[in-house]
Amino acid sequence: MSPLLLAIDQGTTSTRAMVFDAAGRAIARAQEELPQFFPQPGWVEHDPNIIWQHALEVCRAVLARPEVGGVGRITAIGITNQRETTVLWDRTSGAPLAPAIVWQDRRTAARCAELSSPASAALVAERTGLVIDPYFSATKLAWLLDTVPGARDRAERGELAFGTIDCFLLWRLTEGHVHATDASNAARTLLFDIRRQQWDDELLALFDIPASLLPEVFDNAGYFGETTLFGRAIPITGMAGDQQAATVGQACFSPGDIKSTYGTGCFVVQNTGGELIASRHKLLSTVCYRLDGQTTYAIEGSIFVAGAAVQWLRDAIKLINNAGDTEALAREVPDTGGVYLVPAFTGLGAPYWDPLARGAILGLTRDSGIREIVRAALESVCYQTRDLLDAMQADGAPKPAALRVDGGMVGNDWLMQFLADMLAVSIERPEVTETTALGAAYLAGLGAGVFDSLDEVANNWQLNRRFTPQMEEDKRDALYAGWRAAVRRTLSHE
Numbered sequence: 001m002s003p004l005l006l007a008i009d010q011g012t013t014s015t016r017a018m019v020f021d022a023a024g025r026a027i028a029r030a031q032e033e034l035p036q037f038f039p040q041p042g043w044v045e046h047d048p049n050i051i052w053q054h055a056l057e058v059c060r061a062v063l064a065r066p067e068v069g070g071v072g073r074i075t076a077i078g079i080t081n082q083r084e085t086t087v088l089w090d091r092t093s094g095a096p097l098a099p100a101i102v103w104q105d106r107r108t109a110a111r112c113a114e115l116s117s118p119a120s121a122a123l124v125a126e127r128t129g130l131v132i133d134p135y136f137s138a139t140k141l142a143w144l145l146d147t148v149p150g151a152r153d154r155a156e157r158g159e160l161a162f163g164t165i166d167c168f169l170l171w172r173l174t175e176g177h178v179h180a181t182d183a184s185n186a187a188r189t190l191l192f193d194i195r196r197q198q199w200d201d202e203l204l205a206l207f208d209i210p211a212s213l214l215p216e217v218f219d220n221a222g223y224f225g226e227t228t229l230f231g232r233a234i235p236i237t238g239m240a241g242d243q244q245a246a247t248v249g250q251a252c253f254s255p256g257d258i259k260s261t262y263g264t265g266c267f268v269v270q271n272t273g274g275e276l277i278a279s280r281h282k283l284l285s286t287v288c289y290r291l292d293g294q295t296t297y298a299i300e301g302s303i304f305v306a307g308a309a310v311q312w313l314r315d316a317i318k319l320i321n322n323a324g325d326t327e328a329l330a331r332e333v334p335d336t337g338g339v340y341l342v343p344a345f346t347g348l349g350a351p352y353w354d355p356l357a358r359g360a361i362l363g364l365t366r367d368s369g370i371r372e373i374v375r376a377a378l379e380s381v382c383y384q385t386r387d388l389l390d391a392m393q394a395d396g397a398p399k400p401a402a403l404r405v406d407g408g409m410v411g412n413d414w415l416m417q418f419l420a421d422m423l424a425v426s427i428e429r430p431e432v433t434e435t436t437a438l439g440a441a442y443l444a445g446l447g448a449g450v451f452d453s454l455d456e457v458a459n460n461w462q463l464n465r466r467f468t469p470q471m472e473e474d475k476r477d478a479l480y481a482g483w484r485a486a487v488r489r490t491l492s493h494e
């Protein structure tokens with residue numbers, strides 16, 4: 001019987017557990033939506049204890065499925081996670097000192113502006129491949145140390161631990177025995193030198209972070225520890241940030257291979273191999289994965305609001321009941337009638353990097369209705385993807401022949417067709433769209449010796465549907481020009 005691999009995918013809006021076989025087939029899945037908290041404008045928080053509780057529940061649910069055949073069939077566990085989200089906890093009790101500050105949170109925008117001298121921006125870019133922005137963990141962690149009473153003193157005494165969600169789950173799964181993260185998650189903290197693959201003292205000083213808080217940094221596949229919480233000892237042998245895991249799940253193993261994930265945010269990641277390429281157009285350089293000590297790098301475009309715009313339509317202004325309603329509504333109108341929705345709810349990420357920008361709906365007329373607004377929200381995801389691909393090509397990357405897509409939004413056929421039209425690129429949707437979880441399973445399989453190399457899993461990738469561009473070029477360019485004009489009206493700087 002095929003070895004089975006359990007993947008824990010802790011995302012921004014939900015936590016899912018999936019069991020895959022060695023051929024990458026999904027055997028069972030369980031998912032729980034995660035409550036999000038918005039205590040102030042631009043603030044986004046999660047409760048780490050709820051994250052942990054949901055992770056336990058979905059793992060137990062999926063292990064109880066008859067098609068799995070019992071916990072004894074599970075060879076290893078892989079973890080993948082919403083990145084940058086920051087947790088600070090007590091090393092003795094494991095109890096968080098505060099809510100998790102989520103990657104979308106903007107509370108440290110002013111602090112980032114204070115730190116953004118040309119010298120510090122250059123240091124950060126050179127060492128981390130990132131930009132000084134509230135998106136990343138460092139200023140979130142510093143904020144916690146400076147606002148939770150006694151936290152900084154306790155950290156200096158070695159009583160506290162920092163971690164991103166992967167690290168927090170590993171701590172809880174191993175019952176406090178392992179404080180470690182992986183190279184792809186460490187790369188998102190603003191504290192990790194991605195060339196030398198180690199925490200960087202100058203960056204720790206810049207962001208005022210005590211080294212005593214930091215986890216070890218492991219490869220993305222290997223032995224992280226084991227958990228006995230599911231009835232027997234199961235090794236944890238794979239871990240990666242969700243966008244890097246999706247890159248693995250999409251079998252983007254060669255330089256130039258590219259994928260785009262459409263979840264809460266949208267993240268385009270292009271494998272650049274052993275070459276660390278610096279963007280001249282405000283894209284990020286980051287770790288794709290590190291295996292056997294060898295680092296593979298990537299260029300990444302990070303969009304803060306993609307599916308989150310649909311959640312806003314559902315939860316904030318209640319225009320829809322379910323995310324899936326958006327497809328039918330978008331099809332009911334030939335266009336948006338000139339309406340553009342710029343979803344800068346938590347600022348704008350690449351290539352604008354404007355944490356103070358805020359959302360807007362522009363071009364409204366008396367004829368504008370629910371359908372136009374819903375369609376404009378979906379279209380915004382495609383325009384933002386075009387922003388990223390144009391920046392990648394301005395950096396010298398070749399126009400991709402096809403873009404592999406995944407994430408919760410890609411089941412929306414209308415959206416995928418508009419994406420193909422806006423990019424003038426074929427969009428390839430795989431059979432398994434939960435490629436984030438699949439990538440975590442592959443890494444776990446590699447770490448547990450189920451596979452000798454990732455090349456073995458490349459052939460598992462199967463096409464579900466290809467969307468080819470149909471739109472006339474002049475219409476495409478006119479629509480995109482309207483988007484660019486709309487964005488300019490939301491930026492806080494020229």
Ligand SMILES: Nc1ncnc2c1ncn2[C@@H]1O[C@H](COP(=O)(O)OP(=O)(O)O)[C@@H](O)[C@H]1O
Pocket residue numbers: 011012013014262263264265306307308309310311323324325326327407408409410411412
């Ligand atoms: N049919 C759909 N059309 C548009 N958006 C969708 C659709 N189904 C789900 N979504 C959006 O996809 C997101 C969930 O995707 P997922 O990959 O699970 O996100 P995450 O990993 O960020 O939690 C939600 O923001 C939801 O609004």
Ligand SMILES: O=P(O)(O)OC[C@H](O)CO
Pocket residue numbers: 010011012013081082083084103241242243263264265266302
């Ligand atoms: O939760 P997702 O899938 O939108 O991913 C969030 C990213 O990891 C943020 O960098």
